[in-house]
Every structure is written in C-alpha cells, then in structure tokens.
Amino acid sequence: xxxxxxxxxxxxxxxxxxxxxxxxxxxxxxxxxxxxxxxxxxxxxxxxxxxxxxxxxxxxxxxxxxxxxxxxxxxxxxxxxxxxxxxxxxxxxxxxxxxxxxxxxxxxxxxxxxxxxxxxxxxxxxxxxxxxxxxxxxxxxxxxxxxxxxxxxxxxxxxxxxxxxxxxxxxxxxxxxxxxxxxxxxxxxxxxxxxxxxxxxxxxxxxxxxxxxxxxxxxxxxxxxxxxxxxxxxxxxxxxxxxxxxxxxxxxxxxxxxxxxxxxxxxxxxxxxxxxxxxxxxxxxxxxxxxxxxxxxxxxxxxxxxxx
Amino acid sequence: xxxxxxxxxxxxxxxxxxxxxxxxxxxxxxxxxxxxxxxxxxxxxxxxxxxxxxxxxxxxxxxxxxxxxxxxxxxxxxxxxxxxxxxxxxxxxxxxxxxxxxxxxxxxxxxxxxxxxxxxxxxxxxxxxxxxxxxxxxxxxxxxxxxxxxxxxxxxxxxxxxxxxxxxxxxxxxxxxxxxxxxxxxxxxxxxxxxxxxxxxxxxxxxxxxxxxxxxxxxxxxxxxxxxxxxxxxxxxxxxxxxxxxxxxxxxxxxxxxxxxxxxxxxxxxxxxxxxxxxxxxxxxxxxxxxxxxxxxxxxxxxxxxxxxxxxxxxxxxxxxxxxxxxxxxxxxxxxxxxxxxxxxxxxxxxxxxxxxxxxxxxxxxxxxxxxxxxxxxxxxxxxxxxxxxxxxxxxxxxxxxxxxxxxxxxxxxxxxxxxxxxxxxxxxxxxxxxxxxxxxxxxxxxxxxxxxxxxxxxxxxxxxxxxxxxxxxxxxxxxxxxxxxxxxxxxxxxxxxxxxxxxxxxxxx
Numbered sequence: 001x002x003x004x005x006x007x008x009x010x011x012x013x014x015x016x017x018x019x020x021x022x023x024x025x026x027x028x029x030x031x032x033x034x035x036x037x038x039x040x041x042x043x044x045x046x047x048x049x050x051x052x053x054x055x056x057x058x059x060x061x062x063x064x065x066x067x068x069x070x071x072x073x074x075x076x077x078x079x080x081x082x083x084x085x086x087x088x089x090x091x092x093x094x095x096x097x098x099x100x101x102x103x104x105x106x107x108x109x110x111x112x113x114x115x116x117x118x119x120x121x122x123x124x125x126x127x128x129x130x131x132x133x134x135x136x137x138x139x140x141x142x143x144x145x146x147x148x149x150x151x152x153x154x155x156x157x158x159x160x161x162x163x164x165x166x167x168x169x170x171x172x173x174x175x176x177x178x179x180x181x182x183x184x185x186x187x188x189x190x191x192x193x194x195x196x197x198x199x200x201x202x203x204x205x206x207x208x209x210x211x212x213x214x215x216x217x218x219x220x221x222x223x224x225x226x227x228x229x230x231x232x233x234x235x236x237x238x239x240x241x242x243x244x245x246x247x248x249x250x251x252x253x254x255x256x257x258x259x260x261x262x263x264x265x266x267x268x269x270x271x272x273x274x275x276x277x278x279x280x281x282x283x284x285x286x287x288x289x290x291x292x293x294x295x296x297x298x299x300x301x302x303x304x305x306x307x308x
Numbered sequence: 309x310x311x312x313x314x315x316x317x318x319x320x321x322x323x324x325x326x327x328x329x330x331x332x333x334x335x336x337x338x339x340x341x342x343x344x345x346x347x348x349x350x351x352x353x354x355x356x357x358x359x360x361x362x363x364x365x366x367x368x369x370x371x372x373x374x375x376x377x378x379x380x381x382x383x384x385x386x387x388x389x390x391x392x393x394x395x396x397x398x399x400x401x402x403x404x405x406x407x408x409x410x411x412x413x414x415x416x417x418x419x420x421x422x423x424x425x426x427x428x429x430x431x432x433x434x435x436x437x438x439x440x441x442x443x444x445x446x447x448x449x450x451x452x453x454x455x456x457x458x459x460x461x462x463x464x465x466x467x468x469x470x471x472x473x474x475x476x477x478x479x480x481x482x483x484x485x486x487x488x489x490x491x492x493x494x495x496x497x498x499x500x501x502x503x504x505x506x507x508x509x510x511x512x513x514x515x516x517x518x519x520x521x522x523x524x525x526x527x528x529x530x531x532x533x534x535x536x537x538x539x540x541x542x543x544x545x546x547x548x549x550x551x552x553x554x555x556x557x558x559x560x561x562x563x564x565x566x567x568x569x570x571x572x573x574x575x576x577x578x579x580x581x582x583x584x585x586x587x588x589x590x591x592x593x594x595x596x597x598x599x600x601x602x603x604x605x606x607x608x609x610x611x612x613x614x615x616x617x618x619x620x621x622x623x624x625x626x627x628x629x630x631x632x633x634x635x636x637x638x639x640x641x642x643x644x645x646x647x648x649x650x651x652x653x654x655x656x657x658x659x660x661x662x663x664x665x666x667x668x669x670x671x672x673x674x675x676x677x678x679x680x681x682x683x684x685x686x687x688x689x690x691x692x693x694x695x696x697x698x699x700x701x702x703x704x705x706x707x708x709x710x711x712x713x714x715x716x717x718x719x720x721x722x723x724x725x726x727x728x729x730x731x732x733x734x735x736x737x738x739x740x741x742x743x744x745x746x747x748x749x750x751x752x753x754x755x756x757x758x759x760x761x762x763x764x765x766x767x768x769x770x771x772x773x774x775x776x777x778x779x780x781x782x783x784x785x786x787x788x789x790x791x792x793x794x795x796x797x798x799x800x801x802x803x804x805x806x807x808x809x810x811x812x813x814x815x816x817x818x
Contacts (some may be wrong), residue, residue, distance in 0.1 A: 166426050171409070171417040178406045185404045186418055187389055302407060 010139055010266050017143025018258015019251045020150055021216050025050065025208035025225075026250035027153035029232035030239065031160060032204030034246050036082075037236055038164070039197035040177040040190070040303030044100030045085055046205040047229025048107020049078040053209025055111035058220035061123035067214045070123065074210035075203040081107055082202020086195035096305060104229070118220050126215045149211045153247070160243035173197060177301035190303075205229060231283050238286045240299040256282045317507045318379040318395055318474045319344035320365065325374035327360050334360040335371070336531045342475075342524075344379070347501045347508045349518045349539070351551055352528035354721075354750040358511050361528065362477045366398050367391040378475070392420070397473030399464045401480045403452075411448035411455070411463055415470050442466055443496040457608060458489035458815075465497065469506070478510040482517060486608055487778060487811035494521045514779070515544040527551055551751065558756040564766040566786050570598040571634070573739045573770035579629035581619045583612055583794060589627065590615050590794035599738070602761070602771040604785030605796070606778055608814050612794035613774045614655070617743045620772075621652050621660070633739060646675070646683075649738035653745050657728040664717035668709050669698035671716045672731045705730035706756075722753035729760055740764050743774040758784060778810065792816045 029046050036043045053074035061070030085103055089096045129151070132144030164170040176183045176193040183190045208228070213220045235253060239245030260276035320342050327335040335357045342348040352358045364371045367385040375382055378394050385391050405414050416422060416431055435448060444462040452460060461481060468476050478497070482490035498521050500506050512518055518525060519539060527534040527550040534550045542550075574597040582589050590612035597603045607613050618624035620631065622640025631638045633648045644650070654660035662671050670677070673694040680686050698712055707726045709719055716724060725745065732740070742761060746754040761784060765771050775781050781788055788805055790798040790813040798813040800806075 165413075166428065168417070168422040168424050168426065171413055171422070171426070174409060174413075175406045175417055178408045179404075181402075182404045182406045185388075185400075299408075 008266060011262050013139050013143050014262030014265060015255045015258050017139075017145075018262060019255035020143070020146055021254070022257040023250040023254025024147060024150045024153055024211045024216075025228045026232055026235060026253050027150070027157065027247055028204045028208035028211065029229055030235045030246040030250055031153070031156055031243055032078075032082075032201035032208075033232050033236045034160070034239070034241055034243055035173070035204070036194075036198050036201035037304055038177045038241055038301055039173050039194045040180070040301050041086070041089060041096050041194045041198055042100065042233070042304060043082065043085055043103075043198055043201055044097055044230065044233060045081060045103030045107060046100075046201065046232060047225065047227065048104040048111075049081045049202045049205040050107075050209040050212070050229040051225050052081065052107040052111040053078050053206030054213035054224050055115040055118065055209075055220055056206070057210030058123050058213040059115065059118045061214055062118055062121045065124060067124050067126045067210075070214055071126070071207060071210045074206040076206070078202040078204065078206020078209070079199050080202070082199040082205075083195060085202065086191075086198035089198070090191040090195065112222050115220055115222070119222075122219070123214060125218055126211065128215070147211070147215050149207070149215070153250075157243045157247035164243070174301075177303055179302055205232075208232075227280070231279060234283045234287055237300075238290060241301065242299075253279050253282060316474050317345040317501065317504050319346075319507060320396070320475050320509070321377040321380075322361070322365065323375045323377065325361060325364055325376075326372045327357075327364060327369060327374075328372045333531050335364070335374075338374075338528065338531075338533045340526045340533065340536060342507055342509050344507050345501055345504045346523045347498050347510070347521060349522035349525040350509055350511045350528070351513070351518065351525055351547065353551055354748065355530075356528040356551075357531040358528055359479070360531075362398065362479070362509070362511065365391070366396060366477065392471065392473070395472065395474040396477075397468040397471060397475070398477040399461075399468060399479065399481055401483060403460050403464060405452045405460060405463060405467070407453035408451060410451055411446060414452060414463070415448070415467055418467055418471060420471075438470060439466075442469065443499065457484040457610070458486065458493065461485060461489070461493055465493070473506070475507045476509070478508060480511055480513065482512075482514065484609060486814045487807055488815055490517065497521075515547055518547070519544065529553055548751075558752070558759040560755075560759050560783070561762045561766055563762070563786075564600065566601050567598075570600050572596045573599050573634055574741075574772060575630075575632040575635075577630045577632070579616075579619065579631065580627040581615055581624055582627065583615050588794060590619075592616060592629070592796060595789070595796060597739070597770040597772050599770050600765060600768050601786040602765050602773050602784050604781035604788040604802075605772070605774045605791050606781050606788055606810055606814060607776070607791035609776050611792050611814075613743070613776075613791050615794075616791070617654060617741070617774055620741050621654055623660070646679075649736045651732040651737050651740050653725075653728055653732055653740070653742040655744035655747060658717060658721075658724050661728045661732075662716050662724065665715050667713045668702065668707070668716050668719065668727060669695050669712040672698040672701050672727055675731055675735075701730040701734060702727070722749045725749060725753065725757060729757060733760060733764055737764055737767075737769045740769050740771045741774075742771065744776060745773075746777065746780060778807065782807075790814055 029050055033043060033046055056077040057070035057074035060073040061067045081103060085099055088094055088099050126147055126149060128145045128147045130141065130145050132141035135141060164174060172188060172193060175186065176188060176190045180190045212224050217224065231253060235249045236246060239249045256278040259278045260272050263272045263275055323339050325335050325338045338361060350358050360369065363369045365376060367387045367390050376385055377383070383394060385394070412432065412435055415435065416426060444466060446459055446462055446466065452463065455463065461484065481493065485493065494517060497508055501508050510522065522539050524536060525539055525547065526536040529551060576592045576595040579592040580589055605613060615624055619626050620640065633650060636648065638644055638648065652661065658664055676697065677689055677694055678685055695712055702709065702712065705726050707730060708723050716727060719727065745757050745761065758780070761771060773781065773784060782802060782805060785802050787799065787801050788810065789796045790810055792814060793816055
C-alpha cells in the first residue's frame with residue numbers, strides 16, 4: 001500500500017539508499033588504493049584482500065558471536081596481504097601489477113578454501129544507525145538506515161584529504177609517490193614507505209570485505225564480491241587520486257549498482273539484468289572517457305607504473 | 309623552526325683524496341682547497357672524476373683514502389646526513405624537487421625535523437620572512453611542475469639555503485637555463501658568496517660562465533689534479549688545454565660559402581602535432597632548409613623541439629600540415645627515407661636510434677642490411693656482409709668497441725653516438741636531421757661529431773640541427789631559429805645573431 005503511495009519515487013530513493021549501502025566497500029577499497037597509489041605503487045590484489053577479508057570477518061564473527069573482532073581480523077588479514085605485496089615488490093625487476101594479479105587469485109582461492117565451513121552458519125551483523133525515524137514511509141527508513149562503516153569511511157575520506165596536505169606522513173607519501181630520487185635525496189627509503197602504504201591499503205580493503213559479509217549482503221558466499229576490488233582501482237584513477245573524489249565516485253558506483261535491484265523492486269520484470277551491469281558499464285565508460293592515446297594522466301603520481 | 313635561518317660561509321678542503329672502484333682509479337690523490345666565501349669552479353671532461361670528488365665530499369661515496377676538512381677541522385662524513393649536518397649541500401643537475409608538491413611543501417618536507425601536523429599558517433609566515441632576505445623572488449604556492457626551469461633552479465638553491473647550508477656544490481647548474489636566466493642565477497649566487505653567506509663549488513663545462521663568475525678553478529683530468537689557478541690568470545684556451553692535455557682535437561672544416569639559391573631540400577608547411585601532454589600542440593608555420601646549409605633550432609628543453617624531431621623521425625603522429633623533401637611529400641617511412649636520402653641523428657641515440665641489446669654490427673647495418681649493392685632488396689640476409697660493412701665503418705669512424713658482436717648498449721655514450729653517425733653519414737646524404745648530438749659527451753668526441761656534421765654540410769647536405777646548446781648552434785649554424793612554446797618565434801642569420809636577443813626569445817619575452 002505504502003509502496004504504491006510513493007510509486008516511481010521508489011527508484012531514486014532506492015538508488016540513494018543503495019548508493020549508501022553498496023558504496024561502503026568501494027569507499028574503503030578505493031581509499032586504501034588511493035593511499036597505495038599515492039606512494040607510487042599499484043595493488044591489483046585488493047580484490048583478493050577484499051574476499052579474504054570478507055571470509056575472515058565472517059568466520060571470526062561466527063566464532064566470537066560479535067562483529068567487531070571479525071572486523072579487526074579482516075583488517076589484520078588485509079594488512080598481512082598488503083605487507084606481503086609491498087615486500088615482494090621491493091625486489092628489483094618485480095612487477096607490481098603481476099604480483100597484484102597473483103595475490104588477487106591467491107586471496108580469493110584461500111578464502112574459498114578456508115571459507116567452506118562458514119557458508120551455512122549465520123554471523124551477527126555490524127550495527128546501523130537509523131536516520132530515517134522522522135519519516136513514516138518504510139522505504140525512506142530503509143534507505144536512511146546507515147551503517148557505521150559508511151560514516152567511518154566518509155570521515156576517513158575527509159581525514160585523508162586533509163592529511164595528504166597537512167601532515168608529515170601525508171607529504172612524505174606524496175614525495176615518494178612522485179619521485180623516488182627526490183625521496184632518496186631527502187634520506188627517505190621509498191621501499192619502506194611503499195611497504196607501509198600497501199599494508200594500510202590492504203587493511204582498508206579487508207575492512208571493505210568485512211562490510212560485505214557482515215552487513216550487506218551480509219553472508220559469506222563465494223560470489224560475495226562482484227569485482228569491487230578491481231573496480232575500485234578504476235575508481236581511484238577516475239577520482240584523480242583525491243580521497244574526496246574517491247568518496248564521491250564510490251557513491252556514484254554504489255548508486256549504479258543499486259539501479260538493477262531498484263528497478264526490480266518497482267516491478268520492472270524485463271531486462272533489469274542489464275541494469276545489474278551498470279557499474280561495469282560505468283567502469284568501462286569512465287576508463288575510456290578519461291584516457292587518451294597521446295598523453296599521460298594529469299595528477300597521476302609520477303612513480304606509478306601504469307601511468308609512466 | 310622558530311630560530312631564524314642564518315647562513316655563514318665555510319671553507320672546505322680535501323687532502324689526498326683517492327677513490328678506487330676495483331682496479332679503476334677514479335680519483336688519485338686529489339687535494340683541493342675552497343676557501344670560505346669563494347666561488348670555485350671544478351672543470352674536467354666526462355669521467356675526469358668531478359662527480360666522484362663531490363660525491364665523496366657529500367658522503368655518497370667513502371673515499372679509499374684521504375681526508376676532508378670543513379672550516380679547517382678534520383671531519384668524518386659517512387653519509388649525506390653527516391654532510392648536511394656540517395652545512396654541506398648539493399644542487400643536482402637534474403631537479404630533485406617533487407613536481408606535484410608546491411614550492412612551500414617542498415621546502416618544509418625537506419627539513420630535518422618536520423612536525424607531525426603541519427601548521428601551514430605559521431609555516432607560511434616563516435617562509436615569507438625567510439624569502440624577504442633572499443635575492444630571488446619566487447611563487448611558493450604553485451606546484452613545482454608549473455614553474456619554469458629557471459625558477460626550479462632558483463628554488464633548488466633556495467632550498468639549500470633554507471636548510472641552512474653554508475657550502476654549496478652546484479652540478480652544471482645552468483644546463484637547463486636560458487643564457488639570461490643563467491646570468492641572473494649565477495650573478496645572485498656570486499653576490500651571496502661576496503656577502504660571505506655561502507661558499508660555492510660549481511661543476512661546469514661552460515668556459516664563459518667560469519670566466520665571468522668564478523674566482524678560482526680546479527681542473528681534474530683522468531682522476532688526477534691538473535691544478536688550481538686563479539681564473540683571472542687564465543685564458544679560455546689555457547683552461548681547455550688543462551682539461552684535455554695534449555690529445556689532438558678534430559678541427560672544424562672551414563665553412564664552404566653558402567649558396568642562397570641552392571635547392572630547398574626540407575620544407576615544412578603549417579605542421580601541427582600534439583605535444584607530450586596532449587594539452588597543447590606544436591605549430592611550425594614555415595621552415596625551409598637548403599642544400600649546403602645548417603639551420604639551427606634553439607630553445608629551452610620542453611618547448612616542442614623534441615616533438616618536432618619526433619614528427620620528422622616518424623615517432624609522433626601529426627595533426628596536419630606538410631613535410632616536403634625535394635618537393636615530394638614525406639611521411640617518414642623507411643622507403644621514403646631511403647629514396648630521398650634522409651638521415652637522422654636523434655637525441656639519446658641509444659634509445660631513439662639503436663636496438664640496445666642487438667650487436668654493434670647489426671645496429672650499424674640497420675639502413676642497409678636488406679638491400680644489395682645496387683639497392684635491390686635481398687631475400688637472404690648475409691651476416692658476413694653485415695660484419696664486413698660494419699667493420700669498415702667502425703674503423704673509419706673510430707668506434708671503440710670490444711668486438712663487433714658486443715651489444716651496442718655496452719658502449720660508452722660517445723661511441724654509441726659514433727656508431728650512429730657511422731650508419732647515418734655513410735652513403736649519399738641529402739638531408740640530415742640532428743638533435744642534441746653532443747649531449748653528455750666529452751671534449752674530443754664533441755669536436756669530432758661537430759666536424760663531421762660540418763663536413764656533411766660542406767658536401768652539400770641540408771642539415772637541420774635542433775640543439776639546447778646555444779654555443780653549438782652559434783658554432784655550426786648558418787641560420788638560427790628560436791623555438792618557444794611550440795612555435796618558431798625568431799629567425800636570424802648567424803652573422804647577425806645576438807645571444808641576448810636569442811635568449812630573450814627563448815624565454816618567451818617577446
């Protein structure tokens with residue numbers, strides 16, 4: 001009855017709600033990747049860290065009956081993967097992209113292996129804060145039921161944006177990402193900085209994974225990630241390595257991801273599967289629109305192997 | 309950083325500095341003395357040991373034996389950190405500023421102690437106060453990438469002063485500057501030495517700068533000290549003699565009389581191409597090069613010369629316009645280059661003119677390996693013929709290589725350039741396009757390469773010479789164009805060329 005009251009308004013509302021719900025893993029993975037790429041390295045393994053993080057979080061949450069240890073465990077697992085990537089990449093002649101792909105497959109495979117027993121049991125969810133109490137309409141209430149991780153992610157984006165300019169660590173990260181030579185001349189060790197940056201990036205990807213298994217969709221399956229980890233890499237480039245841009249782009253991708261379910265919910269029965277593909281089409285369109293055959297990307301960290 | 313930054317010049321001395329790399333003696337018992345507040349020049353050919361010496365002073369290398377005295381006291385410099393603690397700083401030939409950071413960010417982050425959270429309001433106030441006392445005025449709030457080369461060089465020097473350095477090593481500080489900028493920067497640096505704020509040791513190969521600004525010079529040759537003299541006691545000829553010793557130098561052929569009505573070999577009409585960033589484009593409205601003349605193109609690095617060269621070499625697509633060679637449209641294919649006798653000597657020859665891992669013989673035979681003596685394509689390539697052909701050229705152009713089958717990347721820069729010259733200057737040459745042919749080469753190689761270019765001109769080739777070295781252009785060219793911001797903005801016959809005017813056009817002041 002209420003659904004008919006708001007009618008087609010349900011679509012934009014579902015997109016807004018979906019953007020908030022679906023975007024959270026994008027926010028964490030892309031902020032992590034922004035940190036890593038700002039240090040001059042690209043980590044394609046984040047997809048594997050996301051999936052492994054999802055599995056770890058779910059498993060630990062089931063065992064401890066609380067989502068928070070799961071979240072921490074996911075971050076720790078991501079950190080380990082990130083540090084491993086950073087450590088291997090310091091050796092001469094090692095390609096960060098190839099290692100990333102290897103870790104992506106390794107992380108997913110390992111998660112499937114360890115995750116088998118956890119497909120059945122159910123874990124406690126991460127808490128959400130209802131911001132929609134002022135409204136009587138259940139759709140509005142549902143859309144504005146915001147998970148704490150989304151709020152933390154938003155705060156983190158603002159913090160990183162500030163920290164890249166106003167803290168010593170932020171400046172050091174940018175120096176290393178832009179010119180290894182300058183960094184060495186300042187007595188900094190680029191490998192160490194990149195190791196830490198990749199580790200932190202991995203930890204954030206793990207948190208993104210925890211959100212997937214502990215809140216939305218909220219269960220552990222082998223198909224839990226539909227390439228969010230990889231799309232986040234595209235998203236960072238689209239956002240020009242700016243954390244606020246990452247946040248906005250994550251919302252955009254999240255909104256696109258919610259398009260399919262939203263149309264389905266208002267009764268579109270034909271072709272909504274095509275709209276499920278919206279995030280992927282958006283990735284493609286963005287990559288094409290922001291690339292050029294004859295110039296390198298403006299604003300890219302100078303040491304990044306893909307944009308050199 | 310609440311205390312104000314004060315610089316006070318210190319003197320530095322090395323005693324019996326010796327540096328051995330395996331069996332190779334890079335520095336052999338070198339003692340030099342740079343008194344406080346002096347402007348000292350360090351001269352020498354490539355491989356003479358200049359950089360080894362300053363790297364020992366800066367703590368990058370640990371000398372095999374020898375001592376360093378700073379302000380008269382013996383010190384132990386184990387790392388660059390120790391050197392900076394003693395007030396020793398170095399401005400490198402290539403910029404060490406971080407391009408995507410602003411000037412202010414670059415200065416603050418290079419400091420020894422940076423607070424965890426940077427209070428930009430306080431830092432800005434302190435920087436403004438510091439800049440008040442500096443002779444240069446610079447915008448500190450724009451990204452370094454957006455600064456001109458001269459501004460970057462000034463910022464490098466300011467950075468050293470900001471860090472409280474009192475002894476500065478400048479490694480070829482003017483190689484990226486216009487003559488005007490070079491004069492300004494060196495003049496200001498000299499004023500600071502006169503005021504007793506800093507001591508300067510400058511590595512240079514430009515005699516006119518040394519003569520104009522330095523107090524003393526020290527010359528190194530093959531790792532040994534040739535001598536230290538007062539600049540005022542020496543002529544440029546004597547300096548050159550100190551640098552190269554008694555080895556013979558190829559003399560430039562006298563210039564054959566140019567014929568103003570000679571055939572126009574290369575004609576470029578309203579050529580347009582995107583530049584490196586893709587945001588701007590280069591535009592060559594009208595350029596003609598006649599047979600038997602050298603047309604020089606001057607300009608500061610990054611004003612489109614490289615892109616122009618790449619278009620002519622076929623490495624870069626053009627958006628429009630025409631390149632005609634002897635009236636025929638030219639699209640830089642191998643067939644056209646062969647038919648029209650077009651030869652190229654690009655900059656960074658190892659990267660742009662060689663396959664680095666292929667052998668010297670193969671590289672030299674790139675133009676000819678697939679044709680026989682009569683210019684007919686062959687179906688079977690003869691390794692023997694390639695070897696014989698290359699052996700002859702290696703001999704003729706004095707390429708020093710361990711063997712014909714060594715990879716060309718194992719040769720020194722000068723010998724790679726000689727091998728490329730051998731390939732490009734053999735056979736009939738109607739058009740020769742050259743870009744920065746002598747960059748980073750030593751004295752005798754430079755003289756020889758210039759002599760060969762002049763000889764090609766005298767035998768009737770049209771030569772287009774793109775160079776960042778104005779002295780080279782003035783020595784070789786018949787006419788000089790200036791390229792600035794992607795376009796040819798000025799033309800002058802070399803007889804009427806005024807360095808000042810050329811420099812102003814290079815800087816884009818017109």
